[in-house]
Amino acid sequence: MLYLDRFTDVDYCRLDEIRADHCVSIYIPTNTVSLETEQDKILFKNATQRAMTQLADAGADKRRVSEIEARLKSLADDTLLWNHMAEGLAVFATPDAMETYRLPRTVSVEVEVSDRFHLKPLIPLLAFPHTAYVLDIAQAQVRFLCVTEGQMKEIEVPSMPTSFDDAMAQRTADGESVEIRQDEHRKVRQRQFARAIEEALRPVLLNRKAPLVLAGVDTMLTYYRDVDTYPHTEDAVISGNQEHRRADEFAAEVRAIVSRRFESTIADRLDRVEALRDDRRSSTDVTEIAHAAQEGRVESLVVAVDHEIYGTLTGGIGSIAPRAPADAATYDILDKVVALTLRQGGEVIGARKKELPDGFQIAAIFRYAR
Secondary structure: OOOOOOOOHHHHHHHHHOOOOOEEEEEEEOOOOHHHHHHHHHHHHHHHHHHHHHHHHOOOOHHHHHHHHHHHHHHHOOHHHHOOOOOEEEEEEOOOOEEEEEEOOOOOOEEEEEOOOOOHHHHHHHOOOOOEEEEEEOOOOEEEEEEOOOOEEEOOOOOOOOOHHHHHHHHHHOOOOHHHHHHOOHHHHHHHHHHHHHHHHHHHHOOOOOOEEEEEOHHHHHHHHHHOOOOOEEEEEEEOOOOOOOHHHHHHHHHHHHHHHHHHHHHHHHHHHHHHHHHOOEEOOHHHHHHHHHOOOEEEEEEEOOOOOEEEEOOOOOOEEEOOOOOOOOEEHHHHHHHHHHHOOOEEEEEOHHHOOOOOOEEEEEOOOO
16 A cells, blocks of 8 residues: 655645744655565664754754754654655654655655755656556456556545445445336446546545546446546546556556656647747746746746755845755755746646756746746
8 A cells, every 4th residue: 555645736835935944854765565664764864864964064053953853753753654655755844843745756865954945856746757546447346546656556545436336336325226226227327337436536636636547448438537527637548457467567558658748748848948939938047937937927847856956045036146065054946946936826847857858957938028
C-alpha cells in the first residue's frame, strides 16, 4: 500500500508565505517496505544533523534551534509514520510548527535552511509525467493504482465497489428492487457499475492534477467516460483484462502514455516561447520572468526542478542578488517565481534539466507584453 498526503497548489502557496527566523526544509527518499524503515530513519537523522550544522554556522539563536531539533527528533521517533511511507518525504519545520508530506515519487536528499521553505522539489506533485493514477476496471475486479517512477501500488478507495457483483449488491442494499435489478438490460447494469466507481473516486481525485489512465474492457471504459468528471483523464487507454498481466509491463505502458503527453506539452510550450520572443511575450531570463510573475503576467512557466538559483531578492522582486553556495542567509529564488505564478492562476510545469533543451532552466510565456 502506498500512503500519500494530499498536496495542491494552495498548499504550495501557503507554505511559500511562511516566514520565520529559521525555516528548515528536508527531503529524503523513503521505502514502502516497513522492514527498511531503519534505513530511512538514519537518512532523516543525518539530514537533521546537517540542518543543525547550517543553523550553528549561521549563528542562529540556540534556544530557537533546540526547538526545531526537538520537533525533528520527535518525528524520527514516530514509528507509526515510518511504517506507513511512500517513495519520498518532505519535512518543513520552524521553532513553532512542523509539517510533513509523504510523496508519490522518489526525491534526492536535500537540506535547506533559510527564513522561508524550499519548495521547488514539490512542483512534480502539481504536474509531472512520472506519477499517474490508473483505474483498472474488470467484471471481477476494480483497482485504483498509483504508478510512480519506481513502482505501481494499489490505493484503497473507501466505498468503491471491488467488482461488478459488489456494485449490484450495494445498490440492492440501498433499496433498489431485486426484481428490477434482475430484469434490466446488461448495459444498464454496467452503466450503474461505472457510475458507482466514479462516485467513489470523485472525492479522492478532488484537486488532483496527475493524469488518470483507464484500463480494461473497451465497453466498460466507454461507460466510465460517459460519467467521468476528472479533467485529467488521458485519451489513450490500455485495452483488455489486466488482471493476470505482469505488473512491470502494465506500469511501463502507463508511463509511456503519460510521458508522451508530457513531452508533447513541453515541446509545445517551448515552441511558443520561441515564437513569441520577438513580440516580448516570452522570456528565458529569470530577472525578467520574476518581474512578470510579480505583475501577474506569467501565463505558463516551465522550470527545472533540479536547478536552483540561490540568492536574495532586493529592492523588488526583479532585483536579484545571486549568491553561491546556499546558506542560511539565502534561498532558491525560483521557488518565489513559481509561487507568484501559481497565485495568479498561471500554469507551472516542472521538469528535470535532462528533459529540457540544453541551456533551458526556466522559460515563461506572458499574458501580454510590457
